[in-house]
Amino acid sequence: MSKSLKDVIPVGHIYIKDNILEKDSLAGVSESKALWAKDLNLPKKAEYTFFAACGYQHMKYVEGMMGALKSASKMGMGMGKVVGISKAFGKVGVDLTGITAKITASKDDPYTPVLISAISVLRKLGLDVGYLHEEEPCCGSPMYYAGFEDDYAEHSRKNYEIFESFGVKKLIGLVPACTASLRDYYPKYIEGYDLEVQHVLEVVVQKLKKTGVKPKVKENVKVTYHDPCQLSRYLELTDEPREILKSIEGIELADLDPEQCGKWSTCCGGGGLEATHPELAERVGVRRVEELLETGASVIVSNCPACEMQLTKVTKKLNANVKVIDLVRLLDESLE
Amino acid sequence: MGGSIISDLKKLVGKENASDNIYERISYGQDAAQPDLEPEKIPVAVVKPQSTRGVSEALKYANKNKIPIYIHGAGTAFKGSPKPKRPGSILLSTQGLTSIEEHEEDMYYELGAGVNLYKLEKLLLSRGYLLPMTIGSKFSSTIGGAVSINTVGHMVDICLGKIIDYVMGVEVVLPNGDIIETGTRSIRRPAGLDYTRFFVGAEGLFGVITKVRFRVIADRKKAYVVGFFPELTDVAHAFQRYYREKLPPPLYGEVLDKVAAEAPFRLRGLGEPKGHMALAITISYAQEEADREAQEMVRVFKSENAIDAHVVTSKREQTDYWDARDNILNILQASEGDEKLVMAGALESSVPLSHLDDVLVYLQTGHTYRALKEAKLFIYGHIGTCDLHGMWVAPVSMPQAERMQIAKEAVQLEGDVNLMWGCASGEVGQTASRMPFFKKRYGMAAHTMLMNVKKAIDPNNILNPGNLEGEGYE
Amino acid sequence: MSNSELAELAKEITDNVQRCWKCRMCVEMCPTYEGWFTQSTAGRLMAINLYIKHGLGSEEDLSNMLYSCTTCRRCQERCRILSTDCSPADTILKARQYLVRKAELKGERNHEQIP
The missing domain is CATH 3.40.50.1860 (Rossmann fold)
Incomplete structure (x- = not known):
């Protein structure tokens, strides 16, 4: 990371970018990835592939991360003043990498059950979907919105190869930003991008009509x-x-x-x-x-x-x- | 006192209500459609007092130190009035004055000058009233700005009246900082000398309006009419005939030329417009009455060659046509090849009824301005109130100097129209950019009289200096 | 990223801003607007133009303004439906890219100087 970058780009965005590039996760936690789906028997290959994305999976971590960033900014360690983000978190007493609590569907986490519900709704409406589990990448959209276009473009091309290697043709997204990223921005950076991307609500409306x-x-x-x-x-x-x-x-x-x-x-x-x-x-x-x-x-x-x-x-x-x-x-x- | 202007102002109005940030100073110093601002005229500070007292303190300070002070509502004007004309100025926005007092038992609301028009309209509608003005920039603009221009925007003035008819009184801060009140709390306006009129429509030359006592008017039933015509002059003839037949003035009467209608029609999936579009809204207390007036309008449209004219009953169709008309800037989304368009010049004049058709012809082919002839012209306007607009557009790549030439010629053409037919602007204010025309139209004696009034009220000429003088628009 | 590519991006951004005619209808649309233009779309667009074209203001101020945008696109919709369609939200995103690229370019140069 160049010194000049830190002077002008908010440290929170740099932190998130590094998380995505290094751990392939918005919140920097790869450990709990796909745990929500462990009892659902979702195949890796299917006509439609469900894209779970980081949001609902790691929201508990994100909450902690946002809290830490808020404390950092309160302590005057916002843009241009932070020596190193981990040091900042050290100062406010949050050890993000140390959080290893298993997050599965539990009562104090309202977010991961949404993923389970999405699968459940699709099944109830007669659609069985696949899921890439640990192989599902972070779409990288936070980098796009933070201005790291090149990093995002490169990340999207890498992801496309992953999708191709699993024979993914049709994606069903749940998190709006990630779905928009896969549907509208990937084609700008990937030549011959041919994935069909839908949001789960579109599928649900069609199915509700069809099944009555x-x-x-x-x-x-x-x-x-x-x-x-x-x-x-x-x-x-x-x-x-x-x-x-x-x-x-x-x-x-x-x-x-x-x-x-x-x-x-x-x-x-x-x-x-x-x-x-x-x-x-x-x-x-x-x-x-x-x-x-x-x-x-x-x-x-x-x-x-x-x-x-x-x-x-x-x-x-x-x-x-x-x-x-x-x-x-x-x-x-x-x-x- | 005696520090820098900004530190003095912060003490007077609170530090969060004054800024010397360069981006703020330039943002507030600019004017829609006339973005050129000479570096030395960038204001030194922007203040947004949160109370009448704050406005008074700022004015006292400016008056004592003879600092020019330019007054903004939301800054959406586009004829140069809120732009600083003199160096070293303070820019004061009344947007922070957002108080609303309801006095429905006396049929008025007392409104802070900074109350947003869209929010006001929503509030009034929820109480069964209508806002008797339709300002194109309502999503941003303020009641204080509208009252100081005295414009009802797109509405037909002879239907419900102009803003002055609704302003029962104002609270004003004079250039020396004195706070005065005008008018009455009665629905009957004072007879004789009612100096409310010194301030309504004065474009901030004599004082800063901080509060408006605004009469409410009960909402009316509406009926919607649309017509498409082969020629623009047909639309003029239709409205001439409508009034000649002594029918009641509609609330709106609009025209949008065919080319101008194309882009907004496309944007809304309406296909090709069948011709030049005319729109009208008739109103009354009773729906049957409004409907009957709409039928009359359709009849008149058809008798003047309308290809199609009908009463629009579907909500969707109403919204589509009116949005298409209300948002004329959509035409800039029509591109010429890959080139995006920008607005280069604009004209606005409210002409005598019997000459509506003559002016339309003159705008298109009658004049001899070279740059205007070469640029693309769109015509639209509030034809039911005889107000016509012309907008000349240019590709974004056109050099600044050529674009400025178009702007200049448009202002000259506007002056010509007003002189030839003895009329004036009915919508966007007479001072600043229009002063050369003003002097020609009303004569130097009239101008001297105004300068003398200004001098009596504002001896140090701190309030919006340069506007009445026409500086920068000679 | 080279200087000329950066200049190209700068031109794309300022051309878009050029189409904004300061109707300010986006101002009240902006969820972060709290009374000052610089907290709204219109102010952000203006600052982008002033900084890139005329070098006015500080990079830190500009960055703070750009990153305080939620990219919710409410302004963009307003501009598309009612005004000149100058893509304000996308332009703000492009300006963020500009800041990143400029900083990276500067970083690369610093790096070159130190063997």
Whole structure:
């Protein structure tokens, strides 16, 4: 790493880039990769390959990482002032590499169950998918958004070779940013890129229509939907989540003003901003949650790990009497 | 006091409400569509007071030290008014004044000058009122800015009136820092001398509006009409006929030439426009009445050669046409080959009803300006209120000097139109860039009178200096 | 990455900014806007242009502005639907690439000087 890079690029982004390049994981933890799927019997080869991505898998680590970055920035060790990121973490007493707790589906981790639900929903709708397990690479998109275009391009080409070596032709993504990365950015850097990429919600909507299955929740509930930016304005999927919600018996969807939802949805401040401007990210989050609370819904549904982490954190901070739940999990619970 | 300007200002308005960051200073110093800002005219500081008192302190300071001070709402004006004309200035934005007091029992809201128009519109709608103005930049712009220009934007003035008709009074900070109130709390405006009028539409020359007592008006029922015409002049004839038949003025009457309509139509998947597009919205207290007026509009459109004219009932179709019209800048998304387009020159004039057709012809073929003739022209406007716009575009690669020539000729052409037909701008303010025309149109005696008024109220000429003088636009 | 490639990237960025006509409709769209233009898309675009074209302002200030963008693209949608479609969010991303490439280029040079 050159000295001049650290002077202008926020250290959080450099840290994440190094994690991806060295450990092939956003959070720098490769140990717990694919653990969520160990009891699911997912084959490596199938017509459709599920792309789990880093977000839901390592969210617990990411939470710790963001906390550490926040402390680092509070201690004035933001951009240009950090000697070394590990030293910074040492100072604030967080030993990231030392975290080895096994993370599987557990009650205190709301994120990995979303992955299991995604597989479960697809199975209930009659689609069996494959999964690359430990071989699944990190898509590298945080590097793209941080400005490390060359690193991202190289990483994408390496990944494409991995996909090719397993004969992957059709991908089904779950994390919006990673799905957009695989669908819209990889073709810019990979000659002859031929993977067909869909988001799981697109598949679900098609299958719901085809099978005529009628999902149903146990108790009637009023929900509102928070469109993740990457889903609404990158993947341009704003009707699908609403169609799914409306298909569930017992769900009342209370949407915001059209200028605040769908393609005009306000950003919740989750994602990369937390790594560099944690306090601003929190204020952005508060503004968004206040909008969502205006609907009077008792549940905020979304489907992005970064949004869910942010919304959960902010609703707690505001003592709001509202739950944050992933759409895929909600649907899983509503399907027989 | 006696430190640097920025440190003095920070003491006066709070350190988080003043900035000397170069990016802020230039951002605020620039003006939409007229981005050229000479380096020495970059303001030395930007202040955003959070209270009327803060505005007063800043003005007192500027007045005492004879520092020019330029006033912004959101800075969305595009005829040069908020641009600093003199070196070493302070830029003051009233955007921080966002208080809203509801007095529905007396039919008004008391609004801080910085209240955002879109948010205000939303609030009023939720209470069953309508905002009697449609400003193109509403997502950013403020009530203070709109009141200081006195424009209802796209609306037809003779339908619901102009902003002045809704301003029951204002709170104003004078150049010496004194805070005064004007007007009344009654729905009946004061008769005789009502010096509210000194400030509404004065473009910040005499004082800084900090609060607006704004009368509310109950929401109305609407009906939507669209028509497509073979010739632009057909649209002019349609509106001339509509008024000649003594029908009630619509809330909106819009025109968008066929070429201009193409890009926004494509963007919204509407296919090719069938001709030059005209849009109207009729309003009334009762839906049946609004619908009947819309039917009359359709009849009039058809009698003036409309290829197609109908009442638009589908919500989707309404949104599509109106978005296509409201966002005329979409035309810049039409590219010529690989070349992206930029706006080079613009004209806006509100002309006499009987000459709508003559002006349309003149804009297209009547004048002799070379650079304008070579550039691509789009015509649109609020034809129901006789307000026409021309926009000349150029490829992004065109050298700055050529682009400036187009801009200059557009301003000259606008002056010519106003002189020839004895009219004026109805939408975006008369001072700053339009002063050369102003002097020709109204004469030097009128200009001297205004200069004298200005001098009496602002003896040190600290408020927006150079605008009334027409500096930089000679 | 060479100097000329960096210059090419710079041109691509400033050409895009050139199309922004400062209507400022993106300002209120921006989730990080808290009253100052530099906290919004319009301010970021302007700063990019001023820095790259005229060398105004500090690299640290610019970096802080660019990385405080959430890349949510709400501004970009607003610009596409209502204005000149100058791709503000993508331009901010490109400007981040510019900062990285410039820093890397500088790093390489420093490296060359030290045997």
